[in-house]
Amino acid sequence: MRLRTILAALAVLAGAIAASAQEKVLVVATFSILGDFVKNVGGDRVALEVLVGPNGDAHVYSPSPSDAKKLAAAKVVFTNGLRLEGWIDRLVKAAGSRAAVVTATKGIAPIEAAERSGHKAEHGTDPHAWQSVANAKIYVTNVRDGLIAVDPAGRATYEKNARDYLAQLDALEAEVKAEVARIEPERRRIITSHDAFGYFRAAYGVQFIAPQGVSTDAEASAKDVAAIIRQIRRQRIPAVFLENISDPRLLQRIADETGARIGGTLYSDALSDEKGPAASYIDMMRHNVKELKAALTS
Numbered sequence: 001m002r003l004r005t006i007l008a009a010l011a012v013l014a015g016a017i018a019a020s021a022q023e024k025v026l027v028v029a030t031f032s033i034l035g036d037f038v039k040n041v042g043g044d045r046v047a048l049e050v051l052v053g054p055n056g057d058a059h060v061y062s063p064s065p066s067d068a069k070k071l072a073a074a075k076v077v078f079t080n081g082l083r084l085e086g087w088i089d090r091l092v093k094a095a096g097s098r099a100a101v102v103t104a105t106k107g108i109a110p111i112e113a114a115e116r117s118g119h120k121a122e123h124g125t126d127p128h129a130w131q132s133v134a135n136a137k138i139y140v141t142n143v144r145d146g147l148i149a150v151d152p153a154g155r156a157t158y159e160k161n162a163r164d165y166l167a168q169l170d171a172l173e174a175e176v177k178a179e180v181a182r183i184e185p186e187r188r189r190i191i192t193s194h195d196a197f198g199y200f201r202a203a204y205g206v207q208f209i210a211p212q213g214v215s216t217d218a219e220a221s222a223k224d225v226a227a228i229i230r231q232i233r234r235q236r237i238p239a240v241f242l243e244n245i246s247d248p249r250l251l252q253r254i255a256d257e258t259g260a261r262i263g264g265t266l267y268s269d270a271l272s273d274e275k276g277p278a279a280s281y282i283d284m285m286r287h288n289v290k291e292l293k294a295a296l297t298s
């Protein structure tokens with residue numbers, strides 16, 4: 001009798017533990033910027049794991065066994081797609097994950113990377129679609145729909161969170177455009193390490209020139225570097241920017257050789273840590289525009 005009571009009590013307890021663990025939807029996002037979108041839409045309903053964290057480079061990431069564990073437990077995995085994360089399909093498979101895989105750039109018009117001589121491996125689609133706020137809004141709607149699909153009970157929450165966040169992104173977009181408008185058009189030209197700002201260029205009209213292609217997996221060739229040095233001199237490009245995910249040495253050298261100023265650090269493919277200036281997507285875009293403006297208007 002007593003044993004049965006104890007067993008019954010244990011069963012209730014086990015049920016309660018299972019229920020509290022299941023209360024949150026386990027979600028994986030491949031990198032920090034996408035993770036921030038998921039956090040804003042998922043709110044308290046999701047337990048989020050981000051594979052490539054702050055200041056990490058998603059192009060050349062090497063997944064760890066703990067990443068496979070996170071994927072095995074996840075209900076849904078959000079990826080950027082457009083070949084940013086060349087490692088994700090294999091990882092999902094190796095993990096035996098049954099998670100729904102949602103490509104957050106679905107519906108975005110991809111832009112083709114600028115071709116450059118002797119760099120055939122770098123041709124192809126530019127994955128950095130988040131660098132336009134209009135695209136970020138498409139990411140957010142895809143995240144919203146992906147969460148509703150695996151957690152229909154949360155629909156009202158996800159819809160409200162997405163609506164609130166989309167309104168913030170509308171304000172951000174207006175702000176970015178207004179700030180760029182204050183830079184004289186002929187000064188809207190800078191150098192960065194890798195070609196991560198194609199969507200920013202298309203949306204806001206700032207030209208970014210990069211010795212490295214749209215991925216960080218191949219080094220810039222000597223020929224490309226020489227061409228950029230000539231271009232900086234010819235076009236009197238005022239500033240060179242470092243990136244939070246890239247080795248600064250090449251850009252330092254280009255700055256030394258040309259006399260271009262180091263304008264600061266741009267956040268291209270990853271957020272900063274909590275204490276940094278780009279801990280969220282909105283802060284990242286604000287920071288980047290502030291740096292551009294400071295270097296190009298003085």
Ligand code: ZN
Pocket residue numbers: 059128194195196214215216268269
């Ligand atoms: Zn990149």
